[in-house]
Amino acid sequence: MRHYILKRLLNTIPIIIIVSILVFLFIHLIPGDPARLLAGHQATLEEITIMREQLGLNDPMYLQYFNFLKDFFSGHLGVSIKTGLPIKEMLIPRFKPTLYLAIFSIIWASIFGVVAGIISAVNRGKALDYFVMIGAISGISLPLFWLGLMLIQVFSVDLGWFPTGGIDGLKSYVLPSITLGAGIMSMIARYTRSSMIEILREPYIRTSRAKGVSEMLVVGKHALRNSLIDVVTIVGLQFGFLLAGSVLVETVFSIPGLGRLLIDSILFRDYTVIQVILLIFTLQFIVVNLVVDVMYGILNPKIRYE
């Protein structure tokens, strides 16, 4: 296993290089001159020209790219062209809220999703199944923005149980993580249900039942363990999207996280900051994928990597 992980890690190096080039090119190809946006509406051409020079925007692309890599991997990360502040200082405080939000969301979404999926699968075709699945479909289709604002209206404004936004203790994460997790919970519930149904049809389940193993044990151990492989894939993928997808939730709940920083930076064409955040998101995707693959092996030792 250790050998496998090492190999996988080495394999990611070319991916990171390619991704970093793509990230760099994408940003520089979107229209919009950062100097113009930074200098503001009222700026004149002279100011903008000097600013372009100062920001290094007149340097050849490859040089800008190397500077970006150098800053990134030296850990210095460079300076925001919008605020003039070191990017490192801007990022560090924003990591925690986004990470917490993602982790809380995925935890409750996984637990409730798997339970709902099992209930549905075991009661397949019965009223309870329909009831749970209608809930799941609504969870996927509800717009995050709307859900967030509704939760604020009911639980903050009307009932006064939770703060409307900001980060002030764990309580602050309740509503945002419900909002962010709703869709994923529904997705997990649906995947658990279908994979469970399939596995419940397998001969070995029939055999266990025939042998007189209790239904609890059949479902809870034999079937669940195998259905979880599918679920882990979904959770892994969703976790990646969660970090990036927290943008909307961070906006509704005024959470000072990475997602919002990314949007703010894109609006201002704050190239240096966008590059760093995108690269971080990419790295995190790669890491999560790796973790998922390792989990496969743990859940089902039959899946071999050689």
Added chain:
Amino acid sequence: MKKRMVFLLTVLMFVISITGFAKSKELVIAVNANFISLDPHNLSDTLSGTASATMYEGLLKYENDMTLKPLLAESYNISKDGLTYTFKIRKGIKFSDGTALDAKAVKYNFDRVMDKKKNLRRRRNFLAVQKVEAIGADTVKIILKTPYSPMLNRVASLKIISPAALKKYGDQGIITHPVGTGPYVYDRWVQGDKLVIRRNNSYWGEKPKVDKVTFKPVIENGSRIAMLQTGEADFIYPMPTEQVRRIKGNKNIEIMTGFSTISRYVTLNTTKDVFKNKKVRQAINYAVNKKAYAQVVKSGYLVPLTSPVPEALEYHVDQTPYAFNLEKAKKLMKEAGYPNGFTTSIWGSNNTEDMKGMQFINQQLAQIGIKVEVMPMEEGTLANSIYSAQTPEEAKINMWYVNWSSFDIDGATKNLFHSHFIPPVSANTAYYMNSKVDKMIDGGAIETNSKKRAKIYADMQSTIWDDAPWIFLGSDQLVSAKRKTTKNVYVMPDGAINLEKADTSK
């Protein structure tokens, strides 16, 4: 026994009231964007300006009605030829780091902002200045290259930073270590989350009544209102106009409005065939119902423009309005050779309100046969589309739905109507080129006699109004909202929040 009880109760009440009084007074203000910088010489957004104005002061300041009054300066005079501005600096003022404010410190600030190499954003305000001299401890002379009448407004815009702090922290460090002479001092700035300021206990003027103010950027309108409803915020700005009705019944909340220096308009590219003819441009102005615009797009919080410059600015003169008149509009279109109208496009940003505004224009102009394709764009793309054209011939822009804000009439007209300021140089996106108007803009800026200056600006406004290079829409009313317990917090015409006398009865 009874007496004793009464006595004990009285003591108890007294203790409670004392501890009540001792509670520190704090305000939370929710705003709709993030602060970008706290370096007052290098910022161009109003919000960062609001924050820096709580900690920094200038030689002059604006009263609520936009007139200028000495602040760090005790008095000033302007030489007859309009070239030398002399300021006497008030004595005994200290920066919050304990160093003294004197003529040298003021000169240091001017020199910094005028340094071309640094290219700070406020430099554009001082291009007319030749040099600044410190004479003795308390006199500063600003010497201009040519007379420049908006100079006092520009001086007011320059906030004075402690030179000692600038030397200590450097140009970059000063962003997060603001040291000025203002009524508040910096506490902390958690990027994207909050900015906290405290009362400056050694402030030279009337000290603030609150101990602490926290600014919270809350971008989503609904969330900002929710904060006000729950009392998590004491004051919010802007108050989204479309939601005013929702909140009006709440007895804890008060909505406030104020006039602004913002003008809203649509530029018409006067070099394009369809807009070349003045009659077409006037027809368009007659075809747009400004009152309906105010209702539909700004929930009524807008006053129709009566001149190319908003009413809040000095030297503004009312013009004869282009009153909504479809018959007249159709007649003018016919005379101009477009009896059946034409097809064109309008550009603007992709925020909800601007899109609504563009749809409105589309619907209004359809009444006289003009088909307007609405093209909302993200800000960066929009700026690129506008400013990438190097010559008027290359320009693809037809109409631009936009707004502008400035403190003085020069700032409100030069970049928008002077022929030297067509893109890519600046924002004259109507490509309006009228040598008479150029001369009036230039002349107004160097005229030192205020009567003559008023005359020039009056002529300028009527000429532009008649030429109609814009659809003159309106000037915003600024809407904010507060808890009833919040006192004396208000929004200035430029959109900055004034906290000088802020208080709370929470």
